[in-house]
Structure formats: C-alpha cells, structure tokens
Amino acid sequence: MKARVTVTLKSGVLDPQGKAIEGALRSLGISGVASVRQGKVFDIEIDGGDAAAAEAALKDAADKLLANTVIENYRVEVLP
Amino acid sequence: MKSAVLVFPGINRERDMARALKLISGQEPAMVWHADTALPAGTDLVVVPGGFSYGDYLRCGAIAGRAPIMDAVRKFAADGGLVLGVCNGFQILCESGLLPGVLVRNAALKFICRDVYLKVEHSNSPFTRGYNAGQIIRVPVAHGEGNYIADEETIRRLEGEGRVLYRYASPEGVVDPKWNFNGATNAICGITNDRGNVFGMMPHPENHVEAIMGRTDGRGLFSGLVEHLKQAA
Secondary structure, three states: OEEEEEEEEOOOOOOHHHHHHHHHHHHOOOOOOOOOOOEEEEEEEOOOOOHHHHHHHHHHHHHHHHOOOOOEEEEEEEEO | OOEEEEEOOOEOOHHHHHHHHHHHHOOOOEEEEOOOOOOOOOOOEEEEOOEOHHHHOOOOOOOHHHOHHHHHHHHHHHOOOEEEEEOHHHHHHHHOOOOOOEEEOOOOOOOEEEEEEEEEOOOOOOOOOOOOOOOEEEEEEEEOOOEEEOOHHHHHHHHHOOOEEEEEEOOOOOOOHHHOOOOOHHHEEEEEOOOOOEEEEOOOHHHOOOHHHOOOOOHHHHHHHHHHHHHHO
C-alpha cells in the first residue's frame, strides 16, 4: 500500500524559505503568485492491506517524528 | 562534577565541550554514544553539544531528539538531573520534548558565525549563578536555525516564570531588534524547563573559556554549575 504524509507550517509561523522562493518566482517574472509556503511530502510504502491500521500508524509517525506539531500541521493519506 | 557529553553522528563540538568541562570542573567528562541506553552511574550533568546531528535532516535535532540515549536523558531530567544543551544541543532538547518551543531558520536566512553579546537575566539558576544579574557576556554563535519561537501561552509562561536566562543584547545590555541577530521571539537566547534543571542556549560558552581564545566570558556558566553541585552535595 502506498501512503503520503504532507507536513505544512501552521499559519502565522514565519516561513523564510517560502518567502525566498516567493521572491525568486517574482524575479523570474511568474505572475499572479500571491504567496508561497514551503512544506514536506513523505511517500511511504506500507506492508499489508489494512488501510485503517496504516492510517493510525502514520498518524503516530507524524506525531512522533515527521512533524513538529509546535509549528507544523500534517495530513495523512492512504492511497488506494 | 561528573559530566556526560552525548555524541550523535554529525555532532562536531563535543570535543570543545569536553575540553571546557575538564578545564573548569577538573574532571574528564564521559563521552556517551547516542545508541547507548544508559548514562554512566553518578552523572551530575548531561551535556548535549553542538554540531549537525544527522546532517540536520528532517528538522534540526529531530532525529537525535528520538535517539535511544534520549530516553535515559528524559529519565535523568525527570529525577532532577542537570541537562545543558548548546546550539544543536538546544535544538535537540526542544525536539525531544525536554524544552518547549522550537528553533527555526534565522530571520535573515543567513548562517551567522560571530561573537554576540548576551544579557544575563538573573542569577537564580544553576545555569547563571556564575554571573551577576544584568551582566553582559560576549560569546560566539554559529547557527542557521537559532530563531526561537513558541506559542503565545508558552512565551508568556517562560517570561512570567523567569525561565528566560539569557537574551541577545548590545554590548551595553540594551535589548532591541538591532542586536537580536537571528530574530528570536523577545530576543530569547536560552530557556529552562519548568523545573529549572534543563537549559538550552544557542551560543557556545565553551568556546570562550581560555585566554588563548581571546575571551573567558563563557567560564561563568560552567563554574556556576560546579558551584551549584558542590552546594547541593
């Protein structure tokens, strides 16, 4: 089974990397970019076929390691 | 003072730290590997040194914060043992849950390697008793992620409970944005946990302890710890 955990900064947390990318996009002349927030994506292969168990395990993984919940939110998707 | 210096892959300041500890306490510290599950018996002080544990992968200190030895450190801290984290060590203590908040990218996006000035907020802590309240010390920093942030409630508690021990300041002790080089909330340089026995800071006091280094301002932090342990014994 394939799964994806997406980690993003909470709103209000300063994202200097996103700001730098935003500036670079502007200097490339790419129009219409209002703002950029940088995050992380983890593509994870899960053994077995129990989607509910996989989702629970990945939430545990995100809470314990993949995300720092002081500054980050995460989303777990178990892909069909 | 029997100290233990933790060693993680990618740490590079452990020998500076060991040298400073030996110089000031007179006792050679134990170097403790990250995969170990116990601290040496009779440890008085655990030091998490600076460097780039695990290449700063995922987040600074994130993987080291979950290393096997950290369970022993959490237990040691829960029993009231003294824990000092410097630079990456501060990041590791935040990631391990021993200290609140997190250190994010410097506001100006640059890695900053130079001497800075710190104002000692008060001297009622094992980590500041070697100094006077309001004293200004000059110590080096070398970090890209030293910008301390936490939620409003945590900042309010840290400030209200006197848990901010050092703040970035001017050479005269003025705290203002110009001297807050990494953009930390309230120019916070170092904080303790609620019990006051776990402390983390971004600068490197261990690099200003001998005349040959140009300054000895960092000695007070270590001599204060030695003094604290002597009185507690």
